[in-house]
Amino acid sequence: MAQRQYGMLQRLHQEVRSKGYGRCFSFNDKRMIYVHGHEQDFGHIEIRWRRKLWSDEKENKQMFSSGLFPLHRAIGSLDSNLETGVDLSKTIRRELKLSERDAAATRDKLFEEIDQMTKTRNVEPLSATEKDQLILAIIKTAQSLSKKTLETK
């Protein structure tokens, strides 16, 4: 188990490095990761970086209780992102900080709106995968627009 996780961490590490954003670490006991970089570049992986964590025991405790994610969860979602496509409900749930039920309802509503648009425009309806792709594109556009907006001014 430990070896498998170490392998996953290595892969995550490579992925992070290949994008040019710093390093990731693991806490052996808690199996947490910390990555130095821009959150939006990693899609749905929650990334935090606090140098203090390594030296400040008090803050460590605070961070653990503030809901930083365990390593296997992060690796799992990275894997699904790389290999099998992203679970849209999970992404929505995390990005908008919604409950599982609300995230699923939001996804359904988004699908419904897209269906309505194709219907109004009298064009071929989109398949579920296409709708997934479209919504992920909306998410990426929002993230890149905010980045661009802040950079250009």
Next chain:
Amino acid sequence: MPSIEGKQSTIAHLFLSLYEKNLAEKNVEIPKLSRGILGLAVNEAVNQYVTIRDKDPSIDPLSVLETTFMLSLRLFRLKNPPIILVRTFQASFKTEKKSPYSIVVVQPSTPSLDQYDEKINQNGKLLIIKKQAIEGVKTELLTVIKNLKEERVDFICFPELYFLNEANVYEILSQLGNEKDCFIIAGSYHDEKSESNVSVIFSPEGKWFNQSKIFKALGEGIKENPIEYLNVVDFLNGRFCVLICIDSEREVIREILKETLETGKCPLLVFNPSHTDHPRRSVELLKNNLMLLLSAAIVFCNTNKKGGSTILVPLLDLKEKGFKIFDLPPATKTGIGKAKVDIELLAKHRTSKQKGVVSMVR
């Protein structure tokens, strides 16, 4: 203005929540009006995508969406107001200065209108101070600075199109701001490169930042961007912002400032560097649009050809001449108007007005 109120689509909500998340970290807010326009643009982009995809199913949603979204924003900019983001800066006086603050309005004698070169571009014309007039402007600036040396000054405002975009002028003004521990609203200039009208604001720490003009005046050669910033400076005891010329007259800006009033982040001081032939009209609009609406002091600074520079305050005990503290007449010599404005009193007045305790003066 089209109606953009009402229930937002889930698509727009998803988009805006994510867009806002990154901006919030940098102290940038999206007012209600701008949220509405962004929401419409993303809906439009998705609509465009489903139509294009019908013709070519292999098309990449991300590339289509990004392009059509930006295109929609530009189209909305043509028909409607731009997306205005409110950004807050923190800057304070070096020493502990308390209200009332001393505000100086300078109505300089140079450059006169014939001392500008007209540069025509696709948007209209830009006014650039002629090379032979530069020395005169600099000399006058130094004289004004010399005259202000002895007294307490907290804010100095110059008119629109007065600023010289030269390295040593930046040095002179940042040094002045630092020495006198004051904010300087150094008028504005037409920037040929970016095709914009930029006002430069110097802080007491000697730093500076820009505020671009958001709306172009008739025939003015500035570019209109789909996304614009309204900068608000938080100087601990209050807030101020700079609206160049006609920006102060626009309904959208008024609505956005009204929104900041609700969130308690509304400026108490609004500087309006102008270059207008109709100061009376401008002052009347400023009075009704901003002063009475926001319970804020408005500093109107015009060129000395038509004069009319003034400070407007909404309180009885602060005004001498109607709602104006002073009124600089048109002149050939440089005019300087000074006044003390009690920001704390204005803040109290605003709070009591919001609670409905005190009614407005007029």
